[in-house]
Amino acid sequence: MKKTWRLRSGAVGLIVLIVMLAAGCGPQSQGKIVEGKVNVVTTFYPIYEFAKAIGGEDANVINLLPAGVEPHDWTPRSQDIVNTSKAQLFFYNGAGLEGWVPQFLKGLNRDSQVKAYEVSRGIKLIEANEEDEHEHEHQEGAGHSHQHHVDPHTWVSPKSALIMAENMKNSYIEADPAHKDAYNERYLNLKKRLEELDREFASQLGKMPRKEIVVSHEAFGYLARDYGLTQHAIMGLSPDAEPRSRDLLELSNLVKEEGIHYIFFEELVSDKLAKTLASETGAEVLVLNPVEGLTEDQLKRGDDYFSLMRNNLANLILALQE
Template structure:
């Protein structure tokens, strides 16, 4: 199945290049206004394509009104297995900047970007420079649910405080332009295999992603670099407040463990000295084995867990089954891989959903 999927995707890329063979052709206004190699010199806003919701939120807050930011993965769609259409690829081809999380989250990224003919596209891998957690799905349940507080000292401090604005400039603007050979020479590739991509769920690591995005936008439009920095600083202040709220909430909590539907909260758990006990692995579509189910049920009974978390974009059936087995209730812990139509209508955003996550965690950790 994987082979046919890759083959279909490869054919899609070829067809897209044929259909959009003039993908680099600018509109009349673009051609008259400035050379194609200097999109930032245009009076028009930057055209920024981002992979999925957290990248949209971070990019929009940094860009402000200086860019049109478009999300590739539609609202309400689980992004792990999403793949771009020919129209999506054509949109990337025409963009000034492409922002993606990396760390293996966007399985399609290399195949798409390698197929592009644009020589001016700025590519920003938001997770660049972050120490990624291993996410071996086979062994999570055999080794005491490895996403725990055991490596707490390595969160945030080692990956974020040393990576200041200058480092973000170096990492993003030098390593993440259209030349993929630079990444390969430095041992940095987009194929992170079994590493955990969910870095945006730690407010501290989200700050680092914002800085990387800031650096990429500044490369695309250097004349607006100061405004991008001001916007980033303002948004980071909110993330720092969120970080302090999480610290305060877990400091005196009765318990430090929580059971969640899939292994999305390893970075958050690591950052705040908590222990994530995932039912399934890194992909929310992964079906847990009978042994995994039994292991989680035993853990819940032994530790008298009263809340089993599920999430919004995938079925809650497995979480409900375990909750019923152990006499617990279910509640939402949102990995913010995308917003539902209802959340969008309610005006929710990353900060708002993270506050909901904080409230849900606070309650579960004190039962």
């Protein structure tokens, strides 16, 4: 059975909040509220990186999602409620990614002044097809819904990331107009880097003879749409969705017929199905990162959104050659 947020009585919200507050184990978000700065709470890594870049010295940014954790499978803890209640800004992706957000915001302290912003607002969202929606109606999350009516993976395309960054900049200026010029200057620097990344993807992928990619998790819809590719996913929009046997058979036939050389998998999700499909079709496996979070090793190496996206581009170029 699929459990979704249904607010038909206050009892459901109370039970969920008690579960959140009682969760004393598991990874906690890192960071504390700092007086004299704009305190910003972000839900996961790409938003955190952009918020830090724009906020600079005027902001204190706290990211909720710990390193190495897949955002589809995460729920907030008691300290997250405390920090967000004291913050000025709360940035979340929206588009159905963080199903826990509405109830989380209801659980904040009554005197909280935090302003919540859905940073994907303004992006032309990709609608999930009916089969995807049916499939995800049977995926049950830990206290939140995995059901998606749209593809939530907006940030994986630099074109969408540009819209997200502008939304964050506008929110900073609204919350702290005294530092408007500084926020705008830092935003323009980030915008320049994102535009450069966009040009690289458009130029390099436009030259590739192949346009079909096979991925483990349907996280690359915006990337595919914006740069002329077609993605075929083993699993659906939620990485814990179970693929159907007929879908795997169709994918196997596609890989063989099209002569596809690589099956893409990602670090934060099991690579078992990708490796199985590769072994059955004579293909190899290669990483395509949805940049949902950093692993501990990536943190140590100093990786960021831009380095991971350029690694993605290099692997796409390799896979899309004849």
